[in-house]
Amino acid sequence: MMTAFVQGCSPASQRPEPLQQGLIYCSEGNPESFNPQLVTSGTTVDATSAQLYDRLLDYDPERQEFLPGLAKTWHALDQGTRYRFELRPNVGFHQTNWFTPTRNFNAKDVIFSFERWLDPTHPYHAIGGGRYPFFSSSGLRSLISKIEQVDDYTVDIHLRRADSSFLANLATDFAIILSAEYGAQLLQQQQPEQIDRQPVGTGPFIFEEFRKDAVVRYRRNQDYWRQAAAIEQLVFSITPNANKRMLKLLTGECDVIPYPLVDELQQLADTSEIKVTSAINPSVAFWAFNTERPPFNQPLVRRALAHAINRSAIIDAIYQGNARTATGMLPETSWAYAAQESGYVYDPELAQELLQQAGFPQGFSMDIWAMPVQRAYNPNAQRMAELIQADLARIGVQANIVSYEWNVFRQRLAQGEHDSVLIGWVADNADPDNFFRPVLSCAAKQSGNNRARWCDPTFDQLLLRAISEDKRSQRTELYRQIEQYVFTQAPLIPIANSLRFQAQRTDVEGLTPPSYGGLDFRQARRLEQEPQQ
Amino acid sequence: MPNNSIYYQQREPSPLRSIWLLMSSNPFVVVAFWALSIIFVLMLLSPLITPYDANQQFADAILQPPSWHNEGEIRFLFGTDDLGRDLLSRIIAGSVYSLGYPLVAVAFAALIGIAIGAWAGLSSGMRSSGLNHMLDVILSIPSLLLALVIIAILGPSLFNVMLAITLVLIPQFIHSVRNAIRDEIHKDYVTASKLNGCSTWYLLTRVIFPNITATVVMQLTFALSTAILDIAALGFLGLGVQAPAPEWGTMLARSLDQVYLYPWTMVLPGLALFITILAINVLGDNLRLSIQKRVEQ
């Protein structure tokens, strides 16, 4: 320790103050909005939820229990159809250049935040597009019948029926609390859309600026109700190119990067400077067909394509062994996972036969939409698309690869402009239902989240039975049936389950990749000196 | 070799030939000429001579180093890319996109541009002069910018890229041909032909054109190098030829994902691009110098 200090020329001790007290996270894309209620993209959640806002309650994945957040305590009443939340007093909202709070957080803010997505007549409901994909596809919107204020620090939420996933959904990154006072101020100024662009929350960081394609800048909330963040300044430096991100980590221009090219980084990096961490982040990468468009409205065609692609070659080339071939939607880590047969076998001849049966002996031409960014479940969708393109060429199907900037990509997907898309899903919570309902149900189709645009009453019926069942063994059996049904219908082809990786410089600590939901920088800090060998 | 002609003949070589005689004294020009010829022949033969299909993926040989490297294999002379495709095959096949298509674009642009340029050169007065000043201005806007705008309208695809490049090259041809003709048209030999009562068509094709061929050829080489660079730049930006076509700029762009560990995936296509453009530029530049010299002689 002493020698490190005396040497004095180690870069860490010479770093100018702003560098020493700040942290650069090189994120993979622009946040779509600064309000996670409006989105499902992990990029936006990482950049906003845990930094700007708090939720009523939090979830600790290790101990598998709920922790108090803005609600101190909560009870289930009326056989689980009413929940009462006691709110935390003395929690202040951010003071910024554009808003000075005159009162602390109270029940009004909870009502305001919930009604924004619950109540279609709420003045803020239509702001920012009027879509609340998480709340629609998770069924939360149809579950909650009413939210009412009992007193300033007590709120009741009435449910239409008892639902064991309710608290889990409230603890996700999407159920954040906005400031009702700020909302009123903006309405008065007639610029309500600013609420999602110049955000105000109660979280550990205060929004400072956002420059598209460059940076998002936060500074520490000194008066945070829990222990304040360790770093003075938090910067998201937007770096979509994975290779550039890795090189910038090596040169020290980034302190932490998500979704590193694990294999290459391990070959390159000096382990005293860079370390790679990972978390089991239940996720699945899949290839979804737009089942509304011919010829993908025929299950036969979809199955033919499923047999045409060599998934184990994809796993080798794209994930370099850091993933396993998905046998179904559920990853092995889920309690409802049941060992299946290996899924679709790679068999181009069978594929050709199926195509012939479906009436396409000559094949056809189609688009594959490939995400322009890395996700935890897919480090390189473009490359994956090229592998699939070559596989498809073998059965006479000519594929064009289509890509747009990430936010445009998602908008167009939601409008169903694609033939097929390489995308995936990361679980928001531990319930197996989360792998089906937000991805493939009719409700998910309406919210634009169902990339297969698949709406099948049989499937929805099965899902409903599974969610209303209590016993795990029976639920497991039902999910096995559901997997089987998805397998035969093939609205999408599961490709891989992988870990979520993150790489960082070793002088940063307190930031681990999350198991569920987005990143939280509150504990992140920079060590005083670079550790000496 | 005995000379069959018994009379002494002073043979004046054609303008193009005399320029080539001047140029070929420069060894660089000869090298460039041969390099370009070889690339051109490779391009023509590319379907026959590529060792593998350009899109064939060898799952067992992903990112194989070139054969001169310790870990390289002789079956992949230049190594393989991130999907296990043979780089040599891709570079050879890519010459169709990176040299062949620019050639076609230049040919079309030249046809249209020369026609308009000739018309503008022969017609006199305000009309022509106004056109000229306008062209001066348009030409100061980089062709890449115009191509980008056209791609933004039409969307990226091989055909649209060709269309864009052809369109942006036309003004250059109009400009140079028009100026060349205007330089020639007042010379005595043209006036003499005119007085002889030659038709305008004859004047243009038989009298003036042989004397501006060199300028046109120079403009062709210039346009070709522009076309190659622009197509590659569009490919690099992901707005040009789309995957899996082995266009050199596109190959360069996707090599960036692994460039630090596997530099050959970037170096080789870049080198192919560089050598091709350099050869063309050396020829074009020396052509210009030789024209100058010939004029001075």
Add this chain to the structure above:
Amino acid sequence: MRYTLQRLLLLLITLVLLSLFTFSLNYFFPGDVLTNMTGIRAIDANQYASVALERDINASFPQQYITYLGHILSGQWGQSLITQEDVFQTMTPLLGASLELIVLTMLLSMLLGAPLGIYAALTEGGSFDRIITGLGLSSYSIPVFWLAQMLILFFAVKLGIAPISGQINPLYDVPVTSGAVLIDIWLNDYPYPYAALLDALNHLWLPIIVLSIMPMTMLIRITRGAVLDVLRQNYIRAARARGLKGSTILTRHVLPNAMQQVVGQLGLLFSLLMSNIIIVEVIFNWPGIGSWLVKSIYERDYPILQAGVLVFATLILLVNVAVELFHAWRYPQVRKELYAE
């Protein structure tokens, strides 16, 4: 005077044509014309109706164009389709960032290029001269995206003496006013001026070198050619014969006359530079007009795209005319050319 007026008139006509072009782009781009023009989508019914009125979208084309021109001139460039931010306000700091690169690149190219070109000419046939002439064509033939990547790999990754991308370490929260980071540090009294300045310079030098290689070698060639040209003239021989000193001949006779040719080519150099800056900004994540333009194509953000084209082309035209006017003012003999026909 007549020359200046004529040039300015031509510039004006070209700018009008340019605006006509960007105006017509709204019709060429896919989608709704008014949305392409203003960035307001038809879903937003109230606002859409009000801008439709404001833009005279139902009037005849000439009327529409005149309204469009009015909006362009008053800085009402609509809003981005993606971020809904005002295009003109977004544009100004980006222009600053691009100009920072452009000005520094031009300065470096001229300060190094001209003297080296003169030196090469004076030592014609020497080893330096031959290296320069050899390198000239090569540097002109290197695809700039290839060169940039190789230099990044070498200087930033291998040697670690330059950052890979960006304008400044983002932890220096220098407020963006002009967009040119060197000026912003000075303008805003940033609390750590020296550290920030050093960091900014560290980010600047690599893109500037990449950008200036081509204009610099071209400038060397042009200068060399021009000086050699002048040296062959009779009046130089005459000056020599009169026994003037070599240095006097050079500074009084050769350079002024050679520079005339060089200045005439600056516009061309600038156009080349602008072509390269588009790609270099993308590679270095430089927050300038070039990368803005390319991103807008990826994102189909048509209001930004036409703004980018407009700014880019206007800049090029202005510089070209400025160079010509300077050229004509400094060397009156070139003015004749315009009337030659």
